[in-house]
Amino acid sequence: MIRNSFSIIRGIGERLERRIWQSGIYTWDDFIRACELDFIPLDMKIRYDMELLELMKLLEDSNVRHLCRVIKRREHWRLYDVLREDALCLDIETTGLSPEAGGYVTVVGLYDCKEYISLVRGFELDSKRLKNIISNYKCLITYNGLCFDIPFLRKTFPEVFFELPHFDLSQSARRLGIKGGLKDLERHFHINRNHRLTGMNGYDAVRLWEQWKSGSEEALNLLIEYNKADTINLKKLADMIYPLLRESTGFLWTSQG
DNA sequence: CCTAAGCGTGGTCTGCAGTC
């Protein structure tokens, strides 16, 4: 999708993007090859050509840190098809309080479509390990991570860079008119989870951490299992939401694939 | 069920630039 996108450039909105597609220009290459467009002034066209060439270079070099700065945050999802192989699903559990109020992260769940890893406070969870893991990936997938997980992690681990293209499923779903939390989204897409975990919510995760601290090994196991279900389902949801977002742009996929 | 913080979204307005 990213190489079909024009609204990521300053000066081009979604309306103009549709007009570009309607004129038979579907890719960055098409755009640059077109000598002149009657609805874009020549000097602007030249500027856009330059910007697209720069974006092409960034993509070629997989310079995701620069890419995620250049591309509007709400349009990061457009990178998903080129970065999906290097995407990392992330979901955290906390004590419920904000870092300012003395709260902390209890579990960080990470899933790269092959393996799930949980980093638990007091065991594996530290900034060095988190930094090492994240540096291996080019894209983050979260649920409401823009508002909750990433700001919380930034405050807790200021030395870890989270500057990656970020596919936030909460906002994407809202954009598609699908409301509700993660569990609602799972129901919407008929994604099931283990019967032990149905009905559980974030507050249960807080409770389980308290129980673990009081000596219940079983509580920690269940907390990790809960986090694992949340984290793994992010990937399934991303794969379902992405094509819907693509459709919502109005791009003529049937003629161009 | 209400509250709070944090952040994005969407609508509206204004100003600018280009076209006719």
Added chain:
DNA sequence: GACTGCAGACCACGCTTAGG
């Protein structure tokens, strides 16, 4: 000059998280 299309600022609102 009217119109179009864009960016940016602003504001109200929505949604998430979780506590109490």
